Amino acid sequence: MKAVSSSNDGSWPDVNLGKLYKVASEVALPARFLGRILNAGLVLFTNLLAAVVGSGPAGHFHLPLNALVLFGPLLSLWTSSYSIFANRNHFLYRKFLVSAWGWTFCVAGSFVVLLSYSARRSALLSLRHLARLALTGLLWWGTGRLVCLLEDAAGTCFQPVAAAAAGGGSDLAGQPLLLLQEAQSKASCLRAGQVWRGYEVSQDTLTLCLCCLLLVEEMAAFGPHVLRAEAPTGPPAGAPLRILFLLCVFLLTLWLFLLLCLLAYFPQFPAQQLGGAIAYLGWRGLYQGWYRLKPSWFCPGPPGVGLD
Template sequence: MEHLERCAWFLRGTLVRAAVRRYLPWVLAAGMLAGSILKELSPLPESYLSNKRNVLNMYFVKMAWAWTVFLLLPFIALTNYHLTGKTSLVLRRLSTLLVGTAIWYVCTALFSNIEHFTGSCYQSPALEGIREECQSKQQCHREGGFWYGFDISGHSFLLSFCALMIVEEMAVLQEVKMDRSHCLHIATTILVVALGFLTLIWMWMFLCTAIYFHNLTQKVFGTSFGLLGWYGTYKYWYLKSFSPGLPPQTSSLTLKRDTYKK
């Protein structure tokens, strides 16, 4: 447990900083551009990470949103209840996961439709011999063809959005003061470590996507959707009163309690 606490202390001191929330979007954008330029000008040799069936891609990235919700749900519930003590406020904050799910669903459906309407079925990966009889990607693949359309990078979108969302929610740790005797200490410590490592996985796989997959335009669109999803919620809508709101801060809670007393 001591090693776990040390790891949680390090991740907490690193990811919770305001500078991380401020500069992470720029780091993601720069990483996407740098990786894409490297892919175009000096492609790296094939490796385990360039194989779509690598472990991280198969068991983490393909279920990125499920992993993010699975860990954020108890983390938001525990930390927000510890600070506010109000179930209604906890439920309100948990609705951020519903908003994120809606953004994930709409964007992935949009990307799929764009690829469908801009694509055609070819007989070979060299884009030779259009097969007119295939009108959809699924039908094309069933008949042994290769569908080619404008495939916006879903990985660039989802991994950037998930990483930014986790970092924003972990900001609540600046206010959470929990001694070792507290019943929630162990659970919170485990969740901090898990979310920290999950964020590192998302950022690493985001960079791998930039280096090995898609073209520059597809990754620019994908990353832009991820950044817009984050900015539109945490930097705009969640600042409004009719929203799930931002992670609670002790200073604001104290101010509200003082106002009620008056």
């Protein structure tokens, strides 16, 4: 089979389409082989991670996480103030820490929806599993607002005073150098460059701990799904689902790293411990309490329910 193309003077040679197809096939063969190798590596790696996440030690993930929050500030004794992670303007803090819940909801939500839909092909089931993440997000948002209200009610704003304002040779030893500012919230006080004193809860620690616990709970359903996928009649576990699973693992690793940096470089005792405790209680009440009930109109059920 030939296709003839010529220039204005008709001097162009014939082009053999059969030869072009043969050359394209020879070029595509190594690409297919490489794709099969990458897919095999993806399957092997995700199966290994799924076995680790769904194992007994991962089921007690909250124990090492609690230990990290309790004893992590001790690492500040060995950290350097000149480290790049000691700068609050670091890229990881600016781009990921302030939007940790958004990243978690988007990635984990995509994983949960694709996992449930690939297993049962039911949009209603996918929405039910997605509702579990939405309810957790509602808890996170409500807890954050409540914490802000309590901080505003229990704290006080102070304005730094220059030593010269005390006059002449006044003895300022042991005297407070702050003036009380009434009727200000914590946010407005800090925006004005003033100092806030009172009970505080680290919302960064609360968010990171809750995101880590949520990711481990949701990823644990992937292991049983993989086992069912290996059966002849089981639902497939395709590359998109496995890639989303890897993204969840990456987010979990990143949140743990950021949590470790906060505890080591910016220790705030007991604000960080209070944030971790609130996250633990929220996870305990939802995933170990409410979500363990039988699925119904008021309970979305635990991760993995209805997928078999």
